[in-house]
Amino acid sequence: MKNWKSLAVIPLIMISACKKEETDPPGTDTSGPRLVFKFKFDPDQERLNNFGQPSSIPAEHGAQTPDFNGMSAHYIELAPSGYTPLGEGEVVFYGAETNVGGEKAVDFSKAIIKGDGEVFYSIPLSQVATGNYQWARVSLAYQNFDINFRWDNVDYTGTLASFVAYRSYINTYKIKTASRSVNANKDQGYWGFEATYPVVGAVTIDGQAQGTTVPNPLFDTSPIPAGSCVVTGQFENGLTITGNETEDIVVTLSFSINNSFEWYDVDQDNIYETQAGDYPVDMGIRGLIPIVEP
Template sequence: MYRILICSLLAIVLFITGCKKNETGNSNAKLIFKFKFDSTQVRLNNIGQPSTIPAGNAAQSGVMNKMSAHYIELAPNALTLLGKGAVLYRAAETTTGGSNAIDYEKAPQAGNNEVFYEVPINQVAIGEYEWIRISLAYQNGDVKIRVDTSINGVSINQDMNATLASFIGFNTYIKNFTVKAQSVTVNGNRTQGFWGFETNVSVLGTTIPVVQSGQAPAGATTVVNPLFNTSPIPAGSCVVTAAFANGKLKITGNETKDIVVECSFSTNKSVEWKDLNPNGKWEPLKQETLVDMGVRGLIPTIK
C-alpha cells in the first residue's frame, strides 16, 4: 500500500510539472525581426509627417540591397525614454578608431524579406509594447546616376547604374568596405552620412570602375521619430521609431509559436542630393553631393 501511495504521488507531481511547462510556453518559440524595403510607402520627415523635397534638391528611391541595424528596443508607451524599454539587440562596438563606434566588420546585414535578428521569446520581458525603435547603421542599394565627362579624351554623356553604400549610424569604425565589387579603405571612424558609390564606365571597349566617397552634412540625415516631444533621441543617431501597425505586441510568457515582426522601411525618394544642374538626375562627378540618405519611415507589423 505504501509503495502504491508513493507511486501515485509521484505520478501527480509529474502531471502537475508537465502542466506548468506548457503554461510557460514553448522555450523554442522566437521573436523574429524581418526587414522589408518599400519604395511606395509614405515618405516622412524627422517628426513623422509627410515630407516633400526641398527646392534645389532632387531625390530618387533606388533599390535597396542590404541594411544593417545597430539597436532594437521595444517601448511600452510614448513616454518610455530611449533605453528604458526592452532592449533586445545591440551591435558590436569598438574604440579602435578613437571614440566609441559601431564595428562595421561585425555588423550583420539583411536583404528584402530576410530575417535580421531573432531572440527566444522567453528572453523578452513579459508585457505589452506599443512602439519599436530600430537604430539603423548601414545600407547598400542600387541607384541611377548621370555621367557627363571626358575620360582619356572620350566624351561620355549617359545615364548609368550605380551602387551606393551609406553609413547612417551615429559613428562607425570602418577598416574597409565593398560598395559592389570595389573595396574602399578607410581605417578609421566615420560619422553619420558617410557614403561611397561605384559605377562602371565603358571607354573604347574597356570597362573602367569609378568609385567616389563623401560625407553628408552633420544633422542632414532624416531619422523619423514621431515621439520627438515625449521621447527624444540623441542628435546624430539613427533611431527610427514607429508604433506597431496592427496593435500592441503582447508577450505573455505562454507563447508556443514564433512571432514575426515585419519591419517595413520606406525607401521612397530616400536618396537626396543637391541638384546643381537642375535636371533631376544625380551627377556625382559634377559635385552634386548627397545631403540625405535616411529611410523615410517604418511600419512594423506583427505577423
C-alpha cells in the first residue's frame, strides 16, 4: 500500500485528501495473510499527558477509570521512526468522512465500533508496504463507557458517549438505551450522557468538553496538529513486514483508560455529581502501546 505523502502538508482535517476506506475496494485481492488490529482497554496502563509523560490529576479536578463498552478509530498509521512526519508513514486505515454538515467531518453513521478484545480492522498484508515500523498512530473518533456518579446522595451508574475526532457529523447516536438526534457537525469533545432513575426512567443530557488529552511521546520530533486525536505509541520490538508472511500478523492496540474520565470537581471529593455543578473536562485516552501478538 502506498504512503500518503500529501498528508504531511495539511493539518488533520488534515489527513483528508487521500484515504484508505474502511473496507477493501471492489476487486481487491483479500486472500492470504492479513494485518489485524484489535482493541484493548487497560485500566492499569500508565496515565500519560499530551507529551507522553506520566500525568497526575490536576487540582480541582476529579477522575475515574471508566468501564468501556466500545470505541471507534478514524485513522491508523505505521511509522518507521520517531522522525517520520504525520502522514508520511504507512496509512493502513482511513475511515469515512462527509461534508453534509458543512465542513469536512468524520461520518459517525459509518463508524466501526468495537469492544475490548475485539478485532477493529484488518487489511491484506499484500497491501501493506514491507519494512520495519517502530511506532503506531491511531486517530480516535468515538468512545462509549460507563461511569459512576451521585445524585441526591444516591450512587448510580450512567453511560457516556464521547466524540473525540477533530470533528464529527452526527445524525443520530445511541448512548445506552436512549437515542439523540443531532443532524449536525460537532467539534471534538462533544458528549451525551444517559442515566436511569427509579420512577423517572432514562434521562439524557449533552454538552461540550473544552479539551481532549492526546498522548504523543514524539511531540518534539513528530508533532500532531492541534485539535486532532492522533494517539502515538511505540512497539516494544518493532513491527516487521517482509512480504513473505504466511500467517496473519495481529497487533493489539492497548489503550490506557487509567482515570481517563476527568471532570471539574466542585466539592473536591472525587465524586462525579452534576447536581453539585461538576462537568466533564477531559475524556482523552491516556496512552497507547501497540503489541505484536506472538
